[in-house]
Amino acid sequence: MGHSLEWLYILICLPMPVTCEYNHVLFSQYNSNEGLNSSQTLLYPGSLSVHQCAVLCTEHPCCLGYLYNWDNHQCILELRMSQRGDNLSPMVFLPNDDRQQRFRRGCAPSWIEYQGNCYYQGETRVSWTDAKVECEKRCSHLVEIGDKEKSDWLAATFLSKSTCPTNIFINCTAWTGGNDVDVEGQYRWSYSNVTITFTAWYRNEPSVGYPARAKERDCIDLLRNGKWNDRSCSYLNPFICEMSYGQ
Known part of the structure; x- marks a missing residue:
């Protein structure tokens, strides 16, 4: 059965640059001289099949894609930079070769694709700091929102009555x-460290207008109506992680 799946994978993926699927993860071919936005690699020098290489990529949370050499059966995973400082090899660019192909990985099964990014809902209720760490463990970051369309999409996808997990607080925030x-009243995104320009505050938010409570409400959560609220960072919330794929 394993060999049949492998040959099916090869027959679909080898002849032309199409999208292939393994274990519900999409892989698309791209030119071998096009580098991913990756500064780290993980080399498997042994003789592996293209199917085994795909398996390794699906099992690694930081894998952007992989390079496979059909002559020596060498597999190189191309990884996004880990925020936890994992000790990996520096990025290598191998010469273009007809027998060498790169495959770009799409979103994992538990993630949802939207406009070139992948999104994941962590259903465990944790503090903002712990939520940040949980996203970093997945080689991603807490979601950043740049327009109303995205804010509304996130709320409808993860926080609507039909999608909000039953074990989460009825108001369903993330x-x-x-x-x-860092600076009271100066809101920034934690990952990109840029000043927040677009906002979708709920009425009477943020709390900077209420000095008595503003100092203890430093972290932003998303409400089920797509609006924002600032809340104590120690509050226990589910969370939404974001990562780009193949970029």
């Missing part, structure tokens, strides 16, 4: 990467 932890 941590984003927005915060004013």
Whole structure:
């Protein structure tokens, strides 16, 4: 059965640059001299099949895609930079070769694709700091929101009555990467570290207008109506992680 799946994978993926699927993860071919936005690699020098290489990529949370050499059966995983500082090899660019192909990985089964990014809902209720760490473990970051369309999409996808997990607080909110932890009233995204320009505050938010409570409300969560609220970072919330794929 394993060999049959492998040959099916090869027959679909080898002849032309199409999208292939393994274990519900999409892989698309791209030119071998086009580098991914990756500064780290993980080399498997042994004789592996293209199917085994795909398996390794699906099992590694930081894998952007892989390079496979059909002559020596060498597999190289191309990884996004780990925020936890994992000790991996520097990025290598091998010469273009007709027998060498790169495959770009799409979103994992538990993630949802939207406009070139992958999104994941962590259903465990944790503090904002712990939510940030949980996303980093997945080689991603707390979601950043740049327009109303995205804010509304996130709320409808992860926080609507039909999708909100039953074990979560009835109001159904989720941590984003927005915060004013460093300077009161100056909101920034934690991952990109840029000033927040677009906002979708709920009425009477943020709490900077209420000095008595503003100091303890430094982290932004998303409400089920797509609006934002600033809340104590120690509050226990589910969270939404974001990562780009193949970029």
